[in-house]
Amino acid sequence: MRRIGGCTMATAATAEAPGEAPDTTGRRAMALFAPYKGRLLLIALAILTTSALGVLTPFLTQRVFDDALFVPGGPRVGLLAWLVGAMIAIAVVSATIGIGQTYLTTMLGNEVMQSLRDRLFEHLQRMHLGFFTSTRTGSIQSRLDNDVGGVQSVVTDTASSILGNVVTVVASVVAMLALSWQLSLVAFVLLPVFVALQVRVGRVRRRIASSTQSSLSDMSAITQETLSVSGVLLAKVFGRQDHEIARYREENRRQTELQVRQTMSGQSFFAVVTGFFALIPAVVYLVAGLLASGGGAGLSAGTLVAFTTLQTRLLFPIVNLLRVSLDVQTSLALFRRIFEYLDLVPQLRDSPAARPLSRTEARGEVEFRDVWFRYPGEDAGAEPGPWAIEDLSLRIAPGQLAAVVGPSGAGKTTLSSLVPRLYDVDAGAVLLDGNDVRDLTLGSLPDLVGMVTQESYLFHATIADNLRYAAPDATDEQLRAAARAANIAEHIGSLPDGYDTMVGERGYRLSGGEKQRVAIARVILSDPRILVLDEATSALDTTSERLVQQALETVMAGRTTIAIAHRLSTILSADVIFALDGGRLVEHGTHDELLDRGGLYAQLYAEQFGGGAVEARCADGVRFSDGKVLAQRATKGPNAA
Structure with missing residues (x-):
């Protein structure tokens, strides 16, 4: 636990206790979308529609190969024209729905962030004076700007991305199993390994993200303190410009290192995943050949092309889901920092029986009656200051x-x-x-x-x-x-x-x-x-x-x-x-x-x-x-x- 401005709160380390804060943070983040259920439903319908249309394309491809192109007597041009027309129509309809979906998700994400910023700013305005005397203005500004901005892209794109990719993966898996369960086993054999690796990478990125935002907060505080009129004047009067430059450069260097680490964490993992999925078509061709040479039922050319098309289509949503999962875990670190401030309880609040006293009815009498007061300690567990x-x-x-x-x-x-x-x-x-x-x-x-x-x-x-x-x-x-x-x-x-x-x-x-x-x-x-x-x-x-x-x-x-x-x-x-x-x-x-x-x-x-x-x-x-x-x-x- 630690204290911010005289208020006790959980630190990021405390918040990561198993089975407690991660679930709470996730639920609280999802609760931000509760007022927009109608819009979420429209987005879900758009995603389901485009995903379903996308899965139809490989089956149309199968029909093109098996029923329209490679048939006895030569290509069946009429059927081929219908199939090609259907493929074009699916692409046009999907693109049109995609435009509307992008608009809805962008509006939704930005409105959620607007509401979160408003809520955080309003809450900070209600905080007592002691909070601001013991907290750097730059740190507060960083929560509003850097932390909220850091989760904005995740909030804007994550919900639709997860739903769209999940629907695409499920539909593609079902279609692949329908085409050939043997080839599907080849395509899916390493997926559990990738999921386990993704969880480990996510933990690392979450820790780095928390450190990165803390560094951004320190940079904002340095900038706010030293580039204000008072700060610049003080540095000039005491000749400390070089010191302030060195202090900023050191924090900027640390920020650069953290940004690089955050970007590179998991890149090797994604390279392995991408490489694996790129090799699968070749393995599928080999397995198909072995099945045919073993006297089993051979696969038609259309089935083989449709399966590899589905497998290729499966690559992108799976990689995107893994990336989104890492982004979500990264954003949880930022949400915790935001919720830390939202969880602060203002020391000064209206009592249930509080009433206003108007200027017209006030006479102006002031009385101190047996008053004792001392300023609270700034750190958790610290003794309050002496009696003021x-x-x-x-x-x-x-x-x-x-x-x-x-x-x-x-x-x-x-x-x-x-x-x-x-x-x-x-x-x-x-x-x-x-x-x-x-x-x-x-x-x-x-x-x-x-x-x-x-x-x-x-x-x-x-x-x-x-x-x-x-x-x-x-x-x-x-x-x-x-x-x-x-x-x-x-x-x-x-x-x-x-x-x-x-x-x-x-x-x-x-x-x-x-x-x-x-x-x-x-x-x-x-x-x-x-x-x-x-x-x-x-x-x-x-x-x-x-x-x-x-x-x-x-x-x-x-x-x-x-x-x-x-x-x-x-x-x-x-x-x-x-x-x-x-x-x-x-x-x-x-x-x-x-x-x-x-x-x-x-x-x-x-x-x-x-x-x-x-x-x-x-x-x-x-x-x-x-x-x-x-x-x-x-x-x-x-x-x-």
Whole structure:
């Protein structure tokens, strides 16, 4: 077993346990075709018809030789014309049906793959944030592109190929037995050996296919990480381009080796099979001669030609069935990788009794009640991380500006993630207007809680498209009003393309302050009742900070705001300030109250604004010695006495 993004799943090795996963994977893959039973029936009828028509041709050939060409008195031209006409008609009808069959199978295969991609993408969208923080984006992209693409040709062609070839083989075998059971034994004697060899080759190809897709996943991850704007910039800044090139070349070399191994595995086997079937006509002629010379009933020329025609016709479907069988076993490895993601259970789901809380009925009260939280371990069996939030209780009244301060690692960002339920608490509860967020529908929370983070993400699209991400139906006037409120309208108006300006990947064509103000305008359009600001100005210069701060003052008006602050200058006028240390609340109050108290906040303030060392008595379990904070903290979990 292994863990992906905090979720446990079976590995490929586990999935190959005898009698378990191969059957399950095969059934699940076949279940993908269940919604298309009507189309499958049409394809089956087309295959049966063309296969039956194909088997008639050797018998017509027999009649041509025995009844129309080599007969006493010379060829019977009339009968010959009818037989030739029938052979031509069979070819034309088979070709016409084949066109329709190809269209149906192609449509079916692509629609099944479309449904699988949609299902996988939708499932990934439902996954919790921890999955994405512990899984490389390139690996996720590889599952959608490489793995699904790897099974597409098999899904598109396999069902019709298997049915068509099976029908052809069965019909040909029956016809060959009807013509001569003795010659049939010669043709079929080594088939069990070939089947056994095919099973062994299939196991090898399945293992290689799994390794090949893992290598493709690594290549996609390297490409996504190093060829993004951030990755290229990082490589250039540290002069690591040669290192990244070497890393990609090494994985590319491994991928090439695996592709060659996958292609060549089984080629010797197919060469033996093809060679055997190519030699059979000569052996058939020899056996026919021995039968005739032994005084037994001889075979007519037409029978002999019809039998060798059937035997030659048998070669292609048998080889195709063996190839398809190997392709199916290869695709099972890819299906397992796809089903691994589909089997992940999202940690955040609506409870059966969950209800929506509308923006109009929400007042904006936020409460943490005895909250404990820690991030799960990434690997199976690994212990969870240390407590990020410990026994935290606080309340923010509707409309208040509440600031959260503390040293690095104090749990400030974790606190901000629990309000919109990006994670679930391990104990206690986070409440909005008295409602546990776990009792509210996930779909209603984004309408209630808006976030502006330190690094706001913009899509590679126009400014207007990025703004409308929060409100798809927003009018142009609403966009301009939001931009004015965010102090970005003037800058947008100065751009040649205005709101149609492409911002570039992750918004790199805009400065940090401009990106942040576009993000604020986007939040304004969403009109949340509660606003969470996670160090929204800490990475900005003084001028940009002033402009962003002015924009934030506009968006905070009339809303409950939780401001995670590193720069204390941005939260001096907060209604209440909560000071965290090590995930615990050590003090709270207004700016003046906390300065008078001389605790953690006073020290942080002195460090940023000077004024000498802060002398304070022990307060709320916190005191200062040699400029360091010493806090009496519980070390036990939420269930401790």
